[in-house]
Amino acid sequence: xxxxxxxQDFDWSLLAIVAAICGLGVMEIYSSTHASAMAGMQWRQLxxxxxxxxxxxxxxxxxxxxxxxxxxxxxxxxxxxxxxxxVIGSTHLGAKRxxxxxxxxxxxxxxxxxxxxxxxxxxxxxxxxxxxxxxxDLLKVGALTIVPAALILKQPDLGTAMVLxxxxxxxAFIAGIEWRHMAIGVxxxxxxxxxxxNMRHHLKPYQQQRIxxxxxxxxxxxxxxxxxxxxxxxxxxxxxxxxxxxxxxxNQLGFVPVRYSDFILAALAEEQGFIGVxxxxxLYLGLILRLVDNAQKAKDRAGMxxxxxxxxxxxxxxxxxxxxxIGYMPVTGIPxxxxxxxxxxxxxxFLALGLVMNVRMRRFVN
Numbered sequence: 192x193x194x195x196x197x198x199q200d201f202d203w204s205l206l207a208i209v210a211a212i213c214g215l216g217v218m219e220i221y222s223s224t225h226a227s228a229m230a231g232m233q234w235r236q237l238x239x240x241x242x243x244x245x246x247x248x249x250x251x252x253x254x255x256x257x258x259x260x261x262x263x264x265x266x267x268x269x270x271x272x273x274x275x276x277x278v279i280g281s282t283h284l285g286a287k288r289x290x291x292x293x294x295x296x297x298x299x300x301x302x303x304x305x306x307x308x309x310x311x312x313x314x315x316x317x318x319x320x321x322x323x324x325x326x327x328d329l330l331k332v333g334a335l336t337i338v339p340a341a342l343i344l345k346q347p348d349l350g351t352a353m354v355l356x357x358x359x360x361x362x363a364f365i366a367g368i369e370w371r372h373m374a375i376g377v378x379x380x381x382x383x384x385x386x387x388x389n390m391r392h393h394l395k396p397y398q399q400q401r402i403x404x405x406x407x408x409x410x411x412x413x414x415x416x417x418x419x420x421x422x423x424x425x426x427x428x429x430x431x432x433x434x435x436x437x438x439x440x441x442n443q444l445g446f447v448p449v450r451y452s453d454f455i456l457a458a459l460a461e462e463q464g465f466i467g468v469x470x471x472x473x474l475y476l477g478l479i480l481r482l483v484d485n486a487q488k489a490k491d492r493a494g495m496x497x498x499x500x501x502x503x504x505x506x507x508x509x510x511x512x513x514x515x516x517i518g519y520m521p522v523t524g525i526p527x528x529x530x531x532x533x534x535x536x537x538x539x540x541f542l543a544l545g546l547v548m549n550v551r552m553r554r555f556v557n
Contacts, residue, residue: 256493332359357506421457
């Protein structure tokens, strides 16, 4: 057994996959913006990637057991931060999600909360000493998840609020959820769907519009349905081989909305075709498999739950974003990890990967 972890214990295969995805993302951000007023965004993305790598290294040096010990404090701080956002947060496009840090950058507390919920639920599940979760355990997990999710939803940020849920679901399955409890949960969700639909008028106007557009995008092709329809056109026009780097008309002429961020996969599909999308999805599959492998090799249950929490969030991001660009899910603003442009989302992914490296590096440590 080693006395202390070393950098050579990093999962370099995982990092190679991450580097490949990031490289494709930077190339597509350049292709999507170089001929527009947003030219140069790839350099800002590279800066965030560099900051992310530093953050990953730093968080990997802090023993994850120390983080788990501080889970209650982290949770309270995270919830308090979300409350602060509601009071003094910066508003952009009708959403209050950021705290201005002296004009230098905007801190999105909800991204930090995703890391905190991974740590908090990992500690909770690891301390369950029975083979099956009791109803009381499930209610506690639900409460821990619903409180920050509700505050994030209030911002409003439906996408990020949804992202917290898979951590709880995956953790509950691994910890041992009883079939009867799972069946009750499914029935409750099924019963709540019509109730939620009848209450949709209580949502923000743009949220109502997204739901209705998802169901019938063709009814407002120049308005609310524009995003989904243009994305589908871009994906379809790419065909099997694609139109070539920098040659996608939907992408280059700016028809694809937010083509450097939320819809970056649609831009890539137009230029690199079905083959290019398959390559990207295979890289993400490789990423998920490496994460699961690290979870299996974790030193203890707590480490395993930490890594599976990261896996749940990243897998959910990929699934929802890919489904969104082809019209199988409503537009929720969930970015494609490591490829989409964005400082907060990029930083979160690298910090999450830092937690994974943290667990991996200590699998042989006394």
